[in-house]
Amino acid sequence: MKYLHLLWRNLTRKKLRTVLTVLAILVAFLLFGYLSAVRQAFNMGIEVAGADRLIVRHKVSIIQFLPISYERRMEQIEGVADAVHQTWFGGVYQEPKNFFAQMPVEPVEFLEMYPEYVLEPPEYEAFLNTRTGAITGVTTAERFGWKVGDRIPIEATIWSKKDGTRTWEFDLVGIYEGAEKGTDTTGFFFRYDYFDEARAWGEGNVGWYTVRIDDPDRAAEIAEAIDREFANSPAETKAEPEGAFMQGFAKQIGDVAAIVTAIVTMAFFTMLLVTGNTMAQSVRERIGELGVLKALGFTHRGVLGLVLAESCLIAVLGGALGLALAAWLVSFGDPTPTASLPIFYFPARDVVIGVVLIFLLGLAAGFFPALRALRLQTADALRR
Amino acid sequence: MSESNNVLVRVHDVDKVFRRGSEEVHVLGGAHLEMPDGEFLALMGPSGSGKSTLLNLIGGLDRPSEGTVEVGGLRIDRLSDRKLAGWRARHIGLVFQFYNLLPVLTAERNVELPLLLTHLSRAERRKHVAAALGVVGLKDRSQHYPRQLSGGEQQRVGIARAIVTDPTILLCDEPTGDLDRTSSDEILNLLSALNEEQGKTIMMVTHDPHAAARASRTLYLDKGKLATEPEE
Ligand SMILES: Nc1ncnc2c1ncn2[C@@H]1O[C@H](COP(=O)(O)OP(=O)(O)O)[C@@H](O)[C@H]1O
Ligand SMILES: [Mg+2]
Numbered sequence: 001m002k003y004l005h006l007l008w009r010n011l012t013r014k015k016l017r018t019v020l021t022v023l024a025i026l027v028a029f030l031l032f033g034y035l036s037a038v039r040q041a042f043n044m045g046i047e048v049a050g051a052d053r054l055i056v057r058h059k060v061s062i063i064q065f066l067p068i069s070y071e072r073r074m075e076q077i078e079g080v081a082d083a084v085h086q087t088w089f090g091g092v093y094q095e096p097k098n099f100f101a102q103m104p105v106e107p108v109e110f111l112e113m114y115p116e117y118v119l120e121p122p123e124y125e126a127f128l129n130t131r132t133g134a135i136t137g138v139t140t141a142e143r144f145g146w147k148v149g150d151r152i153p154i155e156a157t158i159w160s161k162k163d164g165t166r167t168w169e170f171d172l173v174g175i176y177e178g179a180e181k182g183t184d185t186t187g188f189f190f191r192y193d194y195f196d197e198a199r200a201w202g203e204g205n206v207g208w209y210t211v212r213i214d215d216p217d218r219a220a221e222i223a224e225a226i227d228r229e230f231a232n233s234p235a236e237t238k239a240e241p242e243g244a245f246m247q248g249f250a251k252q253i254g255d256v257a258a259i260v261t262a263i264v265t266m267a268f269f270t271m272l273l274v275t276g277n278t279m280a281q282s283v284r285e286r287i288g289e290l291g292v293l294k295a296l297g298f299t300h301r302g303v304l305g306l307v308l309a310e311s312c313l314i315a316v317l318g319g320a321l322g323l324a325l326a327a328w329l330v331s332f333g334d335p336t337p338t339a340s341l342p343i344f345y346f347p348a349r350d351v352v353i354g355v356v357l358i359f360l361l362g363l364a365a366g367f368f369p370a371l372r373a374l375r376l377q378t379a380d381a382l383r384r
Numbered sequence: 385m386s387e388s389n390n391v392l393v394r395v396h397d398v399d400k401v402f403r404r405g406s407e408e409v410h411v412l413g414g415a416h417l418e419m420p421d422g423e424f425l426a427l428m429g430p431s432g433s434g435k436s437t438l439l440n441l442i443g444g445l446d447r448p449s450e451g452t453v454e455v456g457g458l459r460i461d462r463l464s465d466r467k468l469a470g471w472r473a474r475h476i477g478l479v480f481q482f483y484n485l486l487p488v489l490t491a492e493r494n495v496e497l498p499l500l501l502t503h504l505s506r507a508e509r510r511k512h513v514a515a516a517l518g519v520v521g522l523k524d525r526s527q528h529y530p531r532q533l534s535g536g537e538q539q540r541v542g543i544a545r546a547i548v549t550d551p552t553i554l555l556c557d558e559p560t561g562d563l564d565r566t567s568s569d570e571i572l573n574l575l576s577a578l579n580e581e582q583g584k585t586i587m588m589v590t591h592d593p594h595a596a597a598r599a600s601r602t603l604y605l606d607k608g609k610l611a612t613e614p615e616e
Contacts, residue, residue: 002500292484295445296498296545297473299466340518379446381435382480 007310012281021278022191023360025318026325028267029354033326035260036350040291041180041334041341042256043247051216053113054223055245056083056209059236063088065205066235076212078231079222081214084109085197085206091154091168093144100140102154102188103207104195113210117187123148123174131194134170135186139333141175148172158202168198182343190241211239268357280313283369290373291381304374311366312359320356324350389447392524392553392585393419393442398470398476401436413608414451424579424586427597428614435589436557442587443476444468444469456552474502477546479556482540485530491517492526495544502549516544520574527594537588538569543574554578556588560595572598 011018020155056074058064066085074083089102107127112116119127119135146152149172156166170190178185191376196203204335213222223239230237240248290303298306325345334344395417402409411434416442418427427435440446441453444460453461455475459587485494495516499509501519520540531537539559546554556575560568576598578584596602604614 002506005485006489006497006500009486011494013488110437205603276403288484289486292480292486293497294469295443295478295484297469297471297501300467302469302501306595375444377438379440380439382445384486 003306003309006137007306010286011313014282017278017281019185021103021275021314022318022321023342024274024320025271025315028157028271029319029322029358030326030329031267031321031322031355032264032357033346033350034329035264035347037326037330039257039343039346040347040350040383041344043134046122050212050242052213053215053221054211054226054239054244054258055242056211056217056239057225057245058208059075059238059345062208063200064235065207066209066237068206070209070235070237070330073229074209075228077222077225079214079218079225081212082109082113083211084113084263085192085208085209086110087194087205087207088158089156089190090158091156092156093152094383098142098144099141100136100188102190103276104192105189106192111188113212116183117176117178119174123176126173127191130171130173131191132169133173134190135176136172136188137176137178139170140188141183146172146175148175148285159195159202161198162200162301163201181345184343211244216223267362271361272364274312275311275361276368278314279307279369282310283307283373287376288382291378294378294383300376302373303376304370307370307373308363308366311369312362315358315362315365318353319361321381324352329353390415390421391418392421392423392456393587394416394452394454395442396454397439397443398438398448398453400434400446400583401449403517406525410533410608412441412448415605415608415610417603417610419585419587422579422585423539424598424600425588426574426602427587427589427605428591428593428596428602429605431591434608435605439555439557439587439589442553443478444472445478449487450584454550456603465493467492470501474549475552477549477551477554479539479542479546479554479559481558481561483530483535483542484536485541487530490527490529491522491532491541491544494530494541495548498545498549516548517541519547520544528537534567535563536570539563539567539571540574543578553587556586558589558591560590560592566591566594 071083085101152170154168160166219241226239227237330346334341397414429435441448461614495513520543522540546587560571579586604611
C-alpha cells in the first residue's frame with residue numbers, strides 16, 4: 001500500500017494516455033458486463049429450469065394442439081407425478097409492441113407445478129374464486145402500472161369468443177414474485193375453465209404440457225415412455241426436459257452465447273494490445289528511473305512487481321468502472337422495446353469472471369514490460 | 385584519515401571487463417584501494433578511465449570481473465542480487481551528476497523512496513524525511529516537484545535522499561558536474577559538513593580541482609592505475 005502513491009503518480013504522468021487506456025478498458029468491460037446480461041437473458045430458463053420437469057408438445061411443432069385428455073393418460077405413466085397444460089393465447093394489450101406471454105392454466109395445479117411463482121395467500125384465494133381472474137408477474141405489472149383489482153382488456157389474435165367479439169377482459173387478482181433472481185416474472189396467467197368455455201373454437205385442446213417426474217435421473221426414459229404412449233395417434237408428442245426445451249427456443253434466435261463470447265474475446269484481446277502498448281511505452285520512457293530505484297535498493301523482483309502493479313491498477317480502474325457502468329445500465333432492465341428479454345440481470349458468476357479478467361488483463365499486459373524491468377541491469381540503466 | 389586502522393572499503397585487484405562487440409575492454413586492470421572510515425575521498429581522472437565503474441563496484445551496483453570488494457568487512461562481490469539490493473538500501477547513499485530524482489514525485493516523496501524499503505511507519509518515514517530535508521536546508525521546498533527546483537536545489541534533494549537512511553558510505557558521481565560555481569560550493573559545503581560533523585565516509589568522483597580540494601585525499605585514476613599524483 002505504501003507504493004500506491006508512486007504507482008498513482010506514475011499513471012498520472014501521461015494523463016491523456018492513461019485516460020484513453022482506461023476508457024478503452026472501460027468500454028471493453030462495459031461490453032462484457034452488458035453482454036453477460038444479454039447472454040443470460042437468452043439462456044433464460046435453462047439455468048432455472050426445473051430438472052424434474054419435462055415439456056411435452058406436439059411432435060410436429062409447438063403451435064399444434066394436444067387433446068386435454070392427454071393429461072390423465074400421462075399421469076398414469078410410471079414415473080410421472082403430475083401433468084399440467086398451458087396454451088398460447090397471443091393476445092394484444094393496447095398495442096402489439098406491448099408484448100408479454102399470456103396463458104390459460106388450471107390455477108391450483110399450475111402453481112403447484114411452478115412453485116417459483118410466489119403469490120400471497122389472499123391473492124391465491126382470489127384466483128381460485130374469480131372465474132375471470134388473472135395473475136401476472138411483477139415485471140409486467142410494473143411495466144403497465146397495473147394494480148390488483150384492475151380490469152385488463154386483451155384483444156385476441158387467435159382466440160375469438162363465442163359471442164363473436166375479440167376482447168377478453170380479465171380481473172387482475174394477484175401479482176406474483178419470482179422465488180429466484182432468474183425467475184421469469186413477465187407471464188400473465190388466467191383460468192382455463194373461463195377460456196375453454198368462452199372460446200369460439202378449439203374446445204378441449206391445449207398447447208403443451210409440463211410434466212413433473214419423480215426422478216430427474218430418469219428424465220430421458222420417462223420422456224420416451226410418454227412419446228411411446230401417444231405414438232401412432234393423430235397427435236404424436238415430443239417430450240423433453242424443460243432446460244433442453246428452453247435451449248431449443250433460444251437457439252432459434254441464434255447461438256447468442258457463442259456470439260457474445262466471440263465479441264468479448266475480441267474486445268479482450270484488443271484491450272490486451274492497447275494496455276500492453278501503454279505499459280511498454282511507459283516502461284521504455286522510464287528505464288533510467290527504474291535503474292535509479294534498483295540503485296536505491298529495490299530488488300529486481302520489486303521493480304517487476306511495481307510494473308505489474310501499475311498495469312493491474314490501470315486494468316482495475318478501467319475494468320471496475322466498466323463493470324459498474326454495465327451493472328447500472330443493466331439495472332434499468334430489459335433494453336428491448338418489446339420486452340422480449342423477460343429475465344435481464346447481471347449474473348453474479350459473470351461479475352466474478354469479470355474481476356478475474358481484469359487481473360488477467362493487467363498481468364498479461366504488464367508481462368513483457370515487467371520482464372524487461374526485471375532484467376534491467378542497474379549500472380547499465382544508470383548509464384543512459 | 386590514513387593513520388586510522390579502521391578500513392571501511394577494501395578494493396583488491398579488481399578488474400571489470402566490458403564487451404564491445406567481439407572486443408573485450410578491461411577497465412580497471414587490477415586496481416587496489418583502501419578507504420578508512422570517515423574519509424572524504426576525491427577521485428579524479430580522465431573521462432572513460434573507469435571512475436564510475438569503480439564507484440559502482442563499491443556501491444554494489446555492479447560486480448567485478450576479477451578481484452574482491454569488501455565494505456565494512458563484507459565481501460559484497462559475493463552477495464546474491466537480492467541480498468546486494470538489500471545491502472545497498474541499508475549501507476549506500478548515492479548522489480548522481482544529473483540528480484536522478486523521479487519527476488512525478490515531490491521533493492519529500494523522492495527523499496522518502498529509500499525508506500519505503502524499510503519497516504518504518506508512514507509517520508516515522510515523514511520524520512526522517514523532514515530531518516534529511518532540514519540538513520540540506522530545503523524544508524520549505526518539500527512539496528515542490530523537481531522541475532520547480534533549480535539544479536543546485538535538486539542536487540540537495542538528491543543528497544537528502546542519499547542520507548535519509550543514514551548509510552555507511554556516500555558515493556557521489558560528479559555531484560557538481562552539472563552545476564554553476566555557487567551551487568557547486570553549496571553542495572561541497574554540504575558534503576564537507578556531512579563528513580566533518582557527522583563523520584560520513586564519502587567517495588566523490590569529480591573533474592573539478594576546486595571540488596577535489598575539499599576532500600581529505602585525492603586519488604587519480606588513469607589507465608587502470610590509482611595514483612596520488614596525476615600522470616603527465
Ligand atoms: N556497460 C558498459 N558496456 C560497455 N562499456 C562500458 C560499460 N560501462 C562502462 N564502459 C566503458 O568503460 C570505460 C569506463 O567507463 P566509466 O567508468 O563510466 O568512466 P568514467 O566514469 O571514468 O568516465 C569506458 O570506456 C566506458 O565506455
Ligand atoms: Mg563517469
